Amino acid sequence: MKKRFQHPINILENISGKLFLLIIPVLRTLIYVIIHGELAGWLQGAWLDLLVVLVILGSGVYRWAFLRYRYSDKGLWVYKGILCTAVLFLPKEQISYLSRQEPWYLRPLGAVKLQADTDGGGKRNYDVSLTITRKESVRMVDTLFSVRLEPVEERYRAKTSRIVLYTLLNTNNLSGILYFAAGFTTAMRIFGQQLQYILREGVRWIADFFSNSLSPALAVLAAILLLFWAGIFLAHLFYLLQFRCRRSQNILRLSCGLVSQHHTHMMVSRINSVTLVESNLSRLIGMGYATLRCSGYGKRDGTNNLLVPSCSMKELRQEISTLLPEWKETENQLTPHHCIWRYLGFPAILMGVVTVLALIPGLLVEGIGATLWTVWGLFWLPMSWLFWLRWRGYRHAGIGVKDGWVTIRTMKGYRLTTTLVHRGRIVMAQFRQSPFQKRAGQCDLICYIYGEGRDRVVLPGLTETEARDFLLRLGILMPEEA
Amino acid sequence: MKDGRSLPKKAFVLWEAVAFIATGVLEGLLAVLLHRWFFLRLWTLWLLGLVAVILVFWYLPLRYLNTEYKLESHSFWLCKGVFWQKTVCIPRNRVSYVNTFSDPLSRLCKLRSIRISAAGGSVWLFFLSEPEAQRILYALSPSFEEPL
Numbered sequence: 001m002k003k004r005f006q007h008p009i010n011i012l013e014n015i016s017g018k019l020f021l022l023i024i025p026v027l028r029t030l031i032y033v034i035i036h037g038e039l040a041g042w043l044q045g046a047w048l049d050l051l052v053v054l055v056i057l058g059s060g061v062y063r064w065a066f067l068r069y070r071y072s073d074k075g076l077w078v079y080k081g082i083l084c085t086a087v088l089f090l091p092k093e094q095i096s097y098l099s100r101q102e103p104w105y106l107r108p109l110g111a112v113k114l115q116a117d118t119d120g121g122g123k124r125n126y127d128v129s130l131t132i133t134r135k136e137s138v139r140m141v142d143t144l145f146s147v148r149l150e151p152v153e154e155r156y157r158a159k160t161s162r163i164v165l166y167t168l169l170n171t172n173n174l175s176g177i178l179y180f181a182a183g184f185t186t187a188m189r190i191f192g193q194q195l196q197y198i199l200r201e202g203v204r205w206i207a208d209f210f211s212n213s214l215s216p217a218l219a220v221l222a223a224i225l226l227l228f229w230a231g232i233f234l235a236h237l238f239y240l241l242q243f244r245c246r247r248s249q250n251i252l253r254l255s256c257g258l259v260s261q262h263h264t265h266m267m268v269s270r271i272n273s274v275t276l277v278e279s280n281l282s283r284l285i286g287m288g289y290a291t292l293r294c295s296g297y298g299k300r301d302g303t304n305n306l307l308v309p310s311c312s313m314k315e316l317r318q319e320i321s322t323l324l325p326e327w328k329e330t331e332n333q334l335t336p337h338h339c340i341w342r343y344l345g346f347p348a349i350l351m352g353v354v355t356v357l358a359l360i361p362g363l364l365v366e367g368i369g370a371t372l373w374t375v376w377g378l379f380w381l382p383m384s385w386l387f388w389l390r391w392r393g394y395r396h397a398g399i400g401v402k403d404g405w406v407t408i409r410t411m412k413g414y415r416l417t418t419t420l421v422h423r424g425r426i427v428m429a430q431f432r433q434s435p436f437q438k439r440a441g442q443c444d445l446i447c448y449i450y451g452e453g454r455d456r457v458v459l460p461g462l463t464e465t466e467a468r469d470f471l472l473r474l475g476i477l478m479p480e481e482a
Numbered sequence: 483m484k485d486g487r488s489l490p491k492k493a494f495v496l497w498e499a500v501a502f503i504a505t506g507v508l509e510g511l512l513a514v515l516l517h518r519w520f521f522l523r524l525w526t527l528w529l530l531g532l533v534a535v536i537l538v539f540w541y542l543p544l545r546y547l548n549t550e551y552k553l554e555s556h557s558f559w560l561c562k563g564v565f566w567q568k569t570v571c572i573p574r575n576r577v578s579y580v581n582t583f584s585d586p587l588s589r590l591c592k593l594r595s596i597r598i599s600a601a602g603g604s605v606w607l608f609f610l611s612e613p614e615a616q617r618i619l620y621a622l623s624p625s626f627e628e629p630l
Binding site: 074075077083084085086087088089090091092094118119120121127295450451452 | 577578582583584585586599601604623624626628
């Protein structure tokens with residue numbers, strides 16, 4: 001196969017980072033035409049503007065012209081540069097992730113972004129990222145992953161209500177702030193003063209509108225937070241709508257997106273782990289979701305490594321066993337012992353301290369009883385919620401193995417997680433002991449899972465001898481090491 | 483390293499040449515930029531000269547002598563470093579992909595640089611002879627099928 005060029009739209013993508021250089025012709029136009037009103041002077045120096053535009057375009061064309069690719073059933077080759085050249089070859093069997101992203105602005109042009117990733121390479125960047133025609137990308141995925149040759153075996157399509165629920169429960173303000181900060185920085189660079197004016201006027205309007213009922217500062221803060229949340233919620237929602245999953249032999253294909261479309265292909269044999277998550281909010285309505293770790297997936301998009309969005313835990317298990325039947329979940333064979341304090345200590349102490357703090361002034365000072373008990377109640381409500389969560393975490397924690405498939409149940413933050421991983425994908429196991437645990441013969445077991453970044457699962461409060469026996473049975477520890 | 487291979491002598495010559503050229507260009511630039519400040523220019527040029535001498539006569543020869551590699555049936559070994567010596571072993575079945583790089587100077591000397599990427603990191607081998615680079619490339623990535 002001949003070496004091919006990327007889609008010509010790639011020239012514009014290449015120059016997008018250099019558009020700030022246009023400030024030179026814009027400033028010159030401003031000075032000559034608007035301030036001095038000298039059209040002749042501006043025309044005389046037009047060569048400078050042309051030169052700047054040519055330099056910007058030239059750099060884009062250079063990068064487009066000297067990046068070519070070819071592919072065959074053996075792998076994908078990328079050729080870069082003319083003076084300093086580089087040849088990158090991704091063997092077919094090493095490619096774990098291929099994705100075709102069709103952003104809204106590329107769809108009318110029939111172009112897509114194709115990303116390929118292997119277990120090697122950077123943590124944040126894809127090994128290969130190309131902008132090519134849609135037809136070509138489909139052909140490439142077919143060739144590299146032999147998608148057409150393999151019959152579709154299992155399908156799963158998420159209901160819109162579940163996507164909405166998942167997005168609702170998993171949208172937080174922090175990601176919203178980060179998302180909008182990035183957006184605003186870019187917008188400020190382009191629009192500058194005008195955007196600042198619009199923002200200032202918007203803030204003033206909100207402050208005026210709420211001035212009768214709320215403090216203006218609080219009203220503005222609440223409005224900003226709500227705006228961030230709504231923005232990120234909508235962005236996530238549009239990203240994940242029409243989420244569907246298809247399994248054909250060794251390929252798992254995920255598609256999503258309403259305006260921009262994303263098609264992801266993954267080698268099942270290269271999936272590192274699958275995790276079932278029950279967050280503190282989703283737990284209330286008996287829902288959970290599943291994520292998976294595979295090199296490349298979720299690296300620079302908004303999918304959060306999603307495999308199955310919100311549904312009941314029973315349905316979740318059913319879907320996973322349908323899509324990935326070889327991934328076997330098993331019951332806990334080793335659970336934390338005599339370490340309930342480790343889980344419940346923090347909320348219990350906090351509840352005790354708050355009660356004492358409420359009792360002392362309540363007994364000493366007259367007339368503040370009602371207010372004090374209201375404050376006490378307000379503290380107790382989240383604390384008892386935390387207590388209940390930790391209790392569930394304690395009951396949930398454990399580890400088990402069946403036919404080489406390890407199931408690790410633990411608590412990450414306030415989420416209950418069930419991680420399924422093959423024994424061969426656990427690259428390192430570590431025992432961690434605090435001085436108290438050493439005395440009691442206990443330890444925390446930390447399992448490091450194979451992948452690009454650091455991925456580890458911590459299981460606290462196991463009995464040390466039992467944990468060693470378990471790792472021995474798993475084949476991670478050798479008899480002489482145990 | 484036992485049975486390890488060294489880099490070709492041409493690679494060492496190229497390192498030295500690049501160091502000479504880079505120092506010359508830098509000295510020239512500094513001389514032009516600092517022409518108003520006589521003493522500053524003098525001291526900067528002397529200091530840069532000293533760094534260049536250390537680089538050319540001590541660091542690069544040691545680096546060249548300490549760099550060795552070995553391609554075994556199951557793994558690839560690389561030993562390198564001047565102040566801290568590192569030995570890297572990458573099992574062959576864990577190699578994700580191999581890149582090749584070249585610039586006009588190394589093409590003139592028929593040399594190639596390669597980068598071997600595996601999960602968790604990658605190693606560089608600068609300025610290998612073309613047949614040697616090809617041998618390693620084909621051994622670690624058998625379906626490469628492209629002549630260098």
